Amino acid sequence: MIPMLDPVMLVLIIPAVAAAVLVLLPTYELAARVNVAATFMTFISALGLFALPERPNGLLLIDDLNIVFIVLTTFVGFTTSIFSSGYIAHELEIGRLTPLYLRFYHAMYQLLMFGMNLALTANVTGLMWVAIELATLTTVLMVGIYRTHEALEAAWKYFILGSVGIGLALFGTILVYVAAQPVIGEGIDAMRWTVLLDNAARFDPSLLNVAFIFLLLGYGTKVGLAPLHAWLPDAHAEGPTPISAVLSGLLLNVALYAVLRFKILLAANGQAIAPGPLMVAMGLTSLVFAAFMLYRRRDIKRLFAYSSIEHMGIIAFAFGMGGPLANFAGLLHMTMHSLTKSAIFFSIGHITRIKGTQRIADIGGLTESHPTLGWTLVVGVVAIAGLPPFGIFTSEFLIISSTFSREPLLAIPLVFGILIAVGALFLRLNGLAFGEPLGPLAPNRMSYLPMFAHFILVLIAGIYLPAPIVLWFQNVAGMLG
């Protein structure tokens, strides 16, 4: 196979080249189209990973676990770029962004896709760290792109907490290398997942324990787990809405992927502490904390940012419980949450564009004034709250039922947190979607297509999960142990 046409290289090369091209393109219409085309081609290449004759395990790695993440990342990246082209055109119209900033925005978007794909495909722990740092940096810059006082404040907070987080993660990465070096020897092999896993049983367990604490705290900051979540709501609320969608839908998953890789490593060692209980504790704390915080939100984007913390908590809990069923449910929940949450942010993008505000109190009666928009928001909230017939119901049901059968006591705070969150979401939805229409009533001129595509996928997954996907997820769940 020609190296350039290798799908593994393509998912990295396309965004990198597109970023370079987009810096140079002067007109935003063309830039937006190139952006969509590049993310579409990246998605197609990601699908090509399934047909890979030989899976690499040198500097890059493809296995059943990261294919799920890569396909999800490139798909949501693609749909978000469609949404972004309409959104950005409006931002230019009202003068919140200048053409120069738009060039920067599109280049950063592709650079972010590159960073995430590199983090997901990297076989070397250090390379993965560099990639996550790159993704963090691009999102920090994009969160601050409006340059209002609030946006800069949010970007600053994100930068400080995010870089402390990745700093701690690097220390953990170094410690894993120090643990591996006496066994494997010096050099890059002592940082390769595939080599690390084969030799994990001979590593010093106490060193691995300390390393995992740093890695969990470090990457956990990026996942948005309480008590390290403080950057997340501000970054979501003050940045452009497409970036909120990508942050919630994708970047949090990428950080979680890093934690999962190290969890597999610890499990392979055998003598190190079980990483599960730590993740369960952080997950439950995030869930319950975010559920209560949902009640006090007055900003619509912050509301759903806290809901992301809640769901990342549920996902971390599921992976922390471990075992085939909980891991399967965790993977499914992660996929469904990415699709649903980014679709909700698309819908919020339409709403805030029409209403010109993010304050929940100033938005009302959407089902009456904008029936399509209003009802899709209702559908979105029903889906994210975990009600049937949507996919999140399936995954939450599996998580709760497996917890009941194994650790009934843990199921109590889990169910409690989920119910509290559902209450808050419906309380806010009631004001947003029903009652007297509030605010401007201009029609929506942007495409609903990305939003509908996501909701249809979530609906299909809730009613019937195709057998190949179930098989694939079961296989991955086995890998995660």
Place this chain on the structure above:
Amino acid sequence: MTPFALDVSHLLAGSLVLLSFMMLYQARMLGLINVFALHAVALVLAILWQGYIQGAPSLFITATIALVVKAIVIPVALRRIVIQLGVHRTIETVVGIGPTMLVGIALVGLSMVVMLGVTTESDPLAREDLALALSVILLGLLMMVSRRNAVTQVIGFMSIENGLILAAAGARGMPLIVEISVAFSILVAFIVIGIFLFRIRERFDTVDVQALDRFRGEQSG
């Protein structure tokens, strides 16, 4: 490994910890920037010594990057920024200097106990080095939480980064160390340029988390 080689590497790593403490009690911004430049120089010497005793030429590149970026470019840029913004007089503290120093001593003790306890089977070169590096990292974190101003937080973050590079240099034959230090330099450079270009004057008044909530109307008062 000769005892002399180990002693020198401990001396250099220890001097970084000492300089971290010095940063904690600086009352003036310009003094803080000077101490940070010294911190970076101490780091460069520590990396050079590690490169020499390990026979690892890639560490010399890392040392050069650290010298140019952290000991020269960033301190000069920060000095210009704080003078231009007129914030060079005093540093606003959240906690007093005395308690901060006591907490710092406790953190160094903690990192010694933790790291020396778990690295009994590791390379002797990496052992104390990791413990001292963790001390530098924790002291940097302490500085970030105990000072309010944006420039001090950036300096705190960069001293954390120095600790990380020190740890990476002590891990024998660690690959990608050049790439990691380049990635860090880009990160820091972007932020310093960001502060400089946007002249976020009000940014320097507060990074109080609650202030943001007030702007957003999430909290009263």
